[in-house]
Amino acid sequence: MRCKTARNMISEALGGTLGPNQAEKLERHLSSCAECRGLREDFRMIVRDAGRLEIPAPSDRVWQGIKTRMDETRQKALAKARPVIREKRPLFGLPLFSPAYRFVAVGFLAVAVVAAGVVFSLRGFRSGAPTALDKSMNTTLAKLEEAQRYYKLALKALDEAIAAQKGDLDPRIEQAFLKNREAVEASVAVCEETVAGRPSNIDVRNLLLSAYQEKLDLLNDLMAAKKTSLKRAAGPIL
Amino acid sequence: MINSSMNRIAVMILALAVFTTGVCLGFSGKTPRERYEEKFDKTVSLASDGRVQIRNLSGLIKVESWARNEVKISAVKISRAGSQDRAKSNAALVIISVRESGNTLDIETQYPQTHNLFRRDDSINISVDYQLFIPEKASIKVNSMSGDVDVRKIGGFADIHMTSGDLTVSQAGNGLQVKVISGTVRIDDVKGDITLRAVSGSVIVDRVRGSLDVDNTSGRVELRGVSEADTVRAKSLSGGISYEGKINPRGRYSFDVHSGTIEVVLPSDSAFELDAETFSGGIETDFAVQVLGKVSRNELHGTVNGGGASLDLKTFSGNIRIRKSR
Numbered sequence: 001m002r003c004k005t006a007r008n009m010i011s012e013a014l015g016g017t018l019g020p021n022q023a024e025k026l027e028r029h030l031s032s033c034a035e036c037r038g039l040r041e042d043f044r045m046i047v048r049d050a051g052r053l054e055i056p057a058p059s060d061r062v063w064q065g066i067k068t069r070m071d072e073t074r075q076k077a078l079a080k081a082r083p084v085i086r087e088k089r090p091l092f093g094l095p096l097f098s099p100a101y102r103f104v105a106v107g108f109l110a111v112a113v114v115a116a117g118v119v120f121s122l123r124g125f126r127s128g129a130p131t132a133l134d135k136s137m138n139t140t141l142a143k144l145e146e147a148q149r150y151y152k153l154a155l156k157a158l159d160e161a162i163a164a165q166k167g168d169l170d171p172r173i174e175q176a177f178l179k180n181r182e183a184v185e186a187s188v189a190v191c192e193e194t195v196a197g198r199p200s201n202i203d204v205r206n207l208l209l210s211a212y213q214e215k216l217d218l219l220n221d222l223m224a225a226k227k228t229s230l231k232r233a234a235g236p237i238l
Numbered sequence: 239m240i241n242s243s244m245n246r247i248a249v250m251i252l253a254l255a256v257f258t259t260g261v262c263l264g265f266s267g268k269t270p271r272e273r274y275e276e277k278f279d280k281t282v283s284l285a286s287d288g289r290v291q292i293r294n295l296s297g298l299i300k301v302e303s304w305a306r307n308e309v310k311i312s313a314v315k316i317s318r319a320g321s322q323d324r325a326k327s328n329a330a331l332v333i334i335s336v337r338e339s340g341n342t343l344d345i346e347t348q349y350p351q352t353h354n355l356f357r358r359d360d361s362i363n364i365s366v367d368y369q370l371f372i373p374e375k376a377s378i379k380v381n382s383m384s385g386d387v388d389v390r391k392i393g394g395f396a397d398i399h400m401t402s403g404d405l406t407v408s409q410a411g412n413g414l415q416v417k418v419i420s421g422t423v424r425i426d427d428v429k430g431d432i433t434l435r436a437v438s439g440s441v442i443v444d445r446v447r448g449s450l451d452v453d454n455t456s457g458r459v460e461l462r463g464v465s466e467a468d469t470v471r472a473k474s475l476s477g478g479i480s481y482e483g484k485i486n487p488r489g490r491y492s493f494d495v496h497s498g499t500i501e502v503v504l505p506s507d508s509a510f511e512l513d514a515e516t517f518s519g520g521i522e523t524d525f526a527v528q529v530l531g532k533v534s535r536n537e538l539h540g541t542v543n544g545g546g547a548s549l550d551l552k553t554f555s556g557n558i559r560i561r562k563s564r
Contacts (some may be wrong), residue, residue, distance in 0.1 A: 143438035147455045
């Protein structure tokens with residue numbers, strides 16, 4: 001047995017908790033190790049002297065502290081077992097959530113809603129809204145939106161046709177087309193953004209249609225140019 | 239127990255309030271019952287070749303010429319409101335302004351600008367219908383937001399801008415410029431060149447002696463009885479183009495449709511050079527074409543009756559038909 005193991009077993013032996021086999025092994029080690037024997041003697045003296053000491057009684061303050069902690073623990077346990085009904089704090093001194101005040105608040109709200117409804121309905125009745133002009137403008141805006149849709153469909157169809165088209169352009173011409181296309185598409189984007197911000201403005205919508213038309217014309221020109229290029233590549237007709 | 243019944247009553251009161259408000263708002267959408275009309279008449283001197291300008295927000299505009307060097311303005315303010323008194327007081331707020339400046343007469347319907355919580359600008363339901371008689375050679379400029387425009391028997395140039403409404407022009411002696419966003423355009427018996435831009439609605443042009451330049455975004459273009467034209471150009475994004483009548487042997491005719499059919503009906507002795515192209519559609523012709531170049535389903539180039547006028551027909555998606563008139 002090693003000394004380290006033996007030292008750990010010494011305190012157990014003095015406490016009477018060491019098993020018989022372990023005790024025998026320990027005795028065998030102690031019989032041949034003076035150091036460990038010396039350690040056992042020291043432990044024995046400490047235990048003997050400690051047994052002679054008087055145990056002081058805890059002070060009143062200690063008992064009070066123990067009692068307070070016990071009360072707190074009991075209260076927490078009680079709180080978990082049953083829900084706590086919190087009392088609502090009043091607002092500006094008024095009992096805000098009392099039934100009577102709730103009732104009054106709802107009454108005021110109802111009166112306010114009806115009053116607002118009467119005011120706005122009188123405005124509407126007085127004006128006879130929607131007027132013929134309003135209806136006409138709504139129809140015009142709807143027609144403009146329809147025109148926008150047609151343009152978008154047309155542009156999409158042209159784009160697809162150009163993509164599928166055979167024929168290569170002179171690189172300089174192609175470059176010029178690309179530049180023009182970028183400029184036109186930037187113009188379309190600005191117009192679309194403006195329309196999104198001011199959807200009821202007819203002038204702005206007209207500008208957008210003009211921008212679409214420019215793009216359409218450009219794509220048509222591109223298609224025609226590619227076609228011409230393809231014919232030239234095919235050679236003259238004999 | 240007492241709390242929950244009070245809660246129920248409170249919810250019922252609130253629901254009743256919302257219901258009442260909804261009913262009020264629903265009734266507010268009804269057209270007001272009372273209508274008030276107020277007439278306006280004024281006659282102003284103007285040179286025979288003077289210029290008349292009219293701007294109107296809502297209402298009909300009719301223009302006709304007469305033999306006097308005067309402009310007669312007859313207008314009717316039509317006011318609608320919940321009561322007669324209200325309709326009458328609203329009518330008084332709309333002013334018909336007539337201003338002379340040199341050789342120009344300016345007529346304008348002026349609406350009030352108010353910012354009262356209980357009365358907004360558009361709370362006034364008023365339209366003004368005009369009937370103008372102008373000197374025979376006077377030119378007319380019309381600017382209308384909403385309402386039909388009818389221009390007849392005028393000798394001067396007509397410049398017409400409309401946002402919404404139908405346009406009729408008949409017997410105009412010195413050409414037209416037209417911009418219409420939404421509405422049908424009918425032009426009949428016009429001498430002089432016509433430039434027309436439309437966004438939505440059909441365009442029907444009949445008996446024009448002059449060149450034509452027509453652009454329509456979504457709607458058909460019908461051209462009939464066009465003569466003495468150096469150029470006839472028509473374009474439609476969505477909606478077909480039809481042309482019926484003679485062609486000027488030195489004229490240039492160009493019809494371009496993105497989505498729709500082109501139909502051209504010509505006298506059988508018409509002579510022209512044909513360039514017809516369609517991306518996805520077919521080409522039919524009653525005329526014998528002396529073909530130049532390649533013949534394909536989508537293209538036809540050649541001359542008819544020895545050539546003469548230039549006929550350029552193009553569609554992206556649609557057919558091209560060239561017929562002989564009966």
